[in-house]
Every structure is written in structure tokens, then in C-alpha cells.
Amino acid sequence: MNWDWEKLQEKRQRQSGSTPPGNWGPQDPGSDPLGDGLKKLRDFRFPVGKLIIAVLAIMWLSSGIFIVEPDEVGVVLRFGEYNRTVQPGPHYHMPFPVETAYTPKVSQVRRVEVGFRGSEVGSFTQGQLRPVKEESLMLTGDENIVDVQFIVQYQIKDPVAYLFNVSQQAWTVKSAAEAAMREVIGYNAIDSALTGGKLDIQNKTRDLLQSILDGYNAGVHIVAVQMQDVHPPKEVIDAFKDVASAREDRSRIINEAEAYQNEILPRARGLAAEIVNQAEAYKETKIRNAKGESARFENVLTEYNKAKDITRKRMYLETMEQILSNPDLDKIILNDNTSGVVPYLPLDKLDADRAKKGAQ
Template identity: 45%
Template structure:
């Protein structure tokens, strides 16, 4: 009920406020603590058996409160979570998915980070709401994606990082870093800029993506381990690697010219691969023929010299006989292949001479042509001549 000015304020003086000065407040009276306790006692007496409040009732209430307080320590860890138990704010252990228990608050508390979930972080691009498409669309973030290569070119790199908490690094993840996602993003961008800054633009745009991804992942993991972050980098995936939009047309012209150059080089290399083996084959054939002729000439020379030495040895033993044999062999070699008639011109005196015409060459059968052996001796069909 409202206070009225009936002979004094709360302290029995005139119309004063609670501190004895100023106007008296007008409004609802503050609740009386004793009145509240009395009402609570009356309700409790109605609930207790016998309708009266006794020491047994107080004990039952305390036991019920203790039971409820003790049961409040049960908690459930989901499949992708891992429990971290803190005792008065200090790390004491970890729990795994399922129903677990910790001492009730405020003795122990539990944190439930998503330790088994693989998170995806995009760098160089972000999702924004697109009212026109009634959904979300990807937008480039140039301040994150534009990077300088080792050959002083600019490249636009968008990539994603797959990361999770290490199996035994939950405590490090919770207590060593303040913003895990921001830390992973900063480390990923720094690592990609370092690796791209050591590479040329052509391998980055063509076939060196796998190597770059592996190098960035290794560098990120080393940096995060040095921070003691408790984070595991599972994979780095390069999504888009292009020149900046302002120079992409000129870059495509350069790429086309480079492709044309490579095509001409490949054609020249194919022609060389076709001509060079043929020339090497002909050269090898000529060398083999020359080597064969050399061996034949040397062998013939050695044979002739050996034959001459043998003839010379026989000549020293019987000069006259050997001289006659050499003469006959020489005449045989000179005259053996020609058609000839021999007339000795002898006969008794007064004998009749040859007839004026006698076709002796037609009566004599023709001899087959002679072949010269490797030693220089003429050889006819059926044996050597004499």
C-alpha cells in the first residue's frame, strides 16, 4: 500500500525520505524478507507429513538437494565431441563419446569441443548471401588470394584447408590459442604466400599443384606445432589458380604463343629423332664396310707375303726348278683365260706345211672362264691348271 504522511516517516520524524531528508517516496512498498520466509515455511509445512515442520523434514530436504546436486555431474559426450574435465579451472583429464560423470559444479566442469570433426576453411574466397539466386554464392577475396610468384608475376590462388584437433591435443587446442579458426587461416595464408613466392608462375598454373599443396601442408603443420596449437592439418586443396582478372587476356595470348613454341619444338625434335638414327645407321654401315675391307686387304696382304716367303724358301733350295715353275705358273695365269693356237713350226725338211686355212679355233672346245682365288692363283672348273 502507498505510504502516507501520518505524523512521521520510517524513523518517526516528519515527512522525510529513507535517509531523513528530501521528499517521501510514493509507490509500492518493498517486499519484507521475514514475510517471505514465513510464507515459504507455511508451504513447506503443508507438504511435509503431519503438517508441521521438524528436523526430519529439513534432513529430507537436504538429502534431496544433495542427490540432485550429485546427479548434476552426469553428462553425455556426442560422437564427434571429446570431453575435457576441469577441476576448479585446472585441466585434469579427458573423456570420450558416451555417458560420463564429473564432480558437480562448482568443483568440476566439463568442456565439449568438436575434437573428432574435420573442419573446412576457405582462404581467398567466402560465401555470401545472394538474394537474386535465393541462396549463397562464392565471392573472391583479393586481399587474401593475390600473391607474388618467384618470377615476379601475380597469381590469384584460392584454396581450402581441412583441419581437426589432434587426438591428444585437445588441452593444447583449448588453452594455448584463443581463436583456432583465425589462427589456421592466418598460418595457411602465410604458408601459401611463402611457397608461391619461391615458385615460378608456369609450374603453379600447370603441373606443380600437388607439390605446392604438400609443401604448404607441411609448413602449416610445422608452424602450428611450434605454437603448441593441438591442430592437425589433414589436407590443403588448391581450388582456383589464375592470373589476375585485369591481365588474364594478355596472359592467355602469352600462353598461346608458348604453346605454339612448344609445338614447333616438338616437331623439330620429332624430325631430329627420325633423321639422326637413319644417319647414324648409314654411318655405322659405312664403318662396318670399311672395317671389312680393311680386314680383307690385310688378310690378302698377309697371305701374299706368306706365299712369297714360301716360294722364296723353295727357290733357295732349287733355284732352276723353282724359276721354271714360276715361269710356267705366270704364263698359265696370263694366257689361261685367252683363246690361243700354238704352232711349234717344226717338222722334217721338205715336209708339207699347214694348209692355208684350218679353223682350229672352232674345233677346239671353249674352256670355262677361270676364277682367281684369294691367293692370286687362277682356278678352273674341276681343279687348278698347270
């Protein structure tokens, strides 16, 4: 607000009538409060420099306010030396250069790529990958070269050690991971790396990498080591395909042979068991028949000793009954008046029957 001091002074002089020139208010401040206040207002000059200094001081003090997010931990340094660790929430530290605060994300899962570079995070399509041969080519235990591309996932275990014990933390993890993978691959054959040994290689690499980083006191926890693509070098991949095809053919032939074996062996065992059972049955039959015939002969002998003539006649009659009642036998009956036997015997037919029985 702009004041016209000259006009105001003249007005006050006219009203008082006794105010000497140059004095625009009464001599007693208590007798004229308005005039005294106007004099103070006229004499007031606020220093702009002090205002600027005050604003800068407030801004400097307020720069010590910082907020730690839920997935972070605050690490406060005093004159460049570790002082304290704070948990998530609002905090205050002495402004720079007295104290400085870092807020690393301890729950975030970081990753490094070894042997390739992806165009975007989480993309593993082959068309979007750029191979890095100097990192991926490794020597196996059976002196073969294999191309291994893998990723390492890790978290911050100790934020103080992570920030101050090693520099370029991601590069350190990647270099240690490459060394660990080369060592593990060097103890395994190429078949393990290409087929069923991948899980064991991943676990051993993870444990070895964790041991290396613990030796560095890097404050890092290895979450997982995942092999993305493992294949022979392009120069020899055709030869490996031929070897794989030969192994598949060998496995197929072995499976077919085992299937034939599993089919023929039970059949052979069943046939052998059948022959053995038949032999046992034949044996048992012959033994029982022999025992029966022996018992029958002993009974007949007992009866024969009691009455020899009658028993002899009965046996003759029973034998003749069996012969004459058999339709398969050709019978020639001769009486007592026949002078010769030879002309009546069918010798040609008897010879033919003997030859037929011999062929059977």
C-alpha cells in the same frame, strides 16, 4: 479426498455416547486407532514451499550428469579452472557454478576456406564459390601475382589447449594458413604454382602452418592443405594463355626435332658402319690378293729358274689363251705378209672406246 469433519464428529459422538463436545475421538489413542489416524490426517498440512525446494534441488543436482560421445572428450572445469579430462561415456560433475563441462569433438575433421567461400560444405563447383580477393591474391618469387584458393583441414590434438590457449580457433587457423601460404608462394616462381609444383607447395605450407600453430600452443593438428584453384588474375590471364601456348609450341617443336634426331642418327650410324665394313672388306680382299699374287709370282720364279725356256713359253701360251678366249676384246689378226699395219686398225672405234671409258 475431502472430509466432512462435522458429520464425522457427530457420528462418533452418537456411537460413543460419552465423548465431550469438541473431542471427536477417545482420550486413549490406543483404544481407538481409527479416530487417532483421522485426527492426524485432519491436522496434516504438507508445506508446498518445501516441495518446490526439493524439486529444484533434485533438478540442480541432476544437471551435473553429462554424456561424452565416442568422437568427443570431456573437459571439466572447477570454478573456471581446468580440473580433469574424461573419456567417452556417462559422467557426472558438480552442478553449475561449481563445475562446468565441455565436450569438443576431437575426431572431427574441421576445415577453413581461404580465398573463397563455398555455398555449402563439400561443394567446389565454380558457380557456387564466392572469391575473396583480399585473401587469394599473392606475390610469387618472380614478382608475378597469382590467385590462390585453398582449404585447410585440421583436427583437435590437445582439447585443453584448443579450448583455453586461443580464442576464435577457426579464425586463428585461417589467418595462420594465409600467412604460411603467402610465405611459401613468395619462395616459388609462378610456373611452379600453376603447373607441377603444387604438391610441393601444399606440403611446405602444411609443415609451416603446423609449426606456427605449435608456437601458439593451439592444440591443433593440420591434416592437409589442398589448393583448389590457382590461376593468374583476370586482368592478365590472356597474356598468360599466350605464354602457355608459346611454351606448348616450343615443347612440340623440341619433340619433333628430337624425333627427327632419333630417326636420322641411327640411320647415319648404320650407313657409316656399312661403309666401314665395306672398306674393311675391300682392304682385306686387296691384301689377300696381293699376298696371293706375290706367292704365285715367287712360285713361278722358282719354276722359271729351273727351266727358263719352257716356263717362258708356257707363260706366253697362257697369256694368249686368256686374250683370245675373252669375248669382250676385239681381235685383229695379221699375218707376216701384211705390208702395213695402220690401214687395218679401226682407229675411229678405238678413239670412241677410249672416250666412253674416260666418261665412266
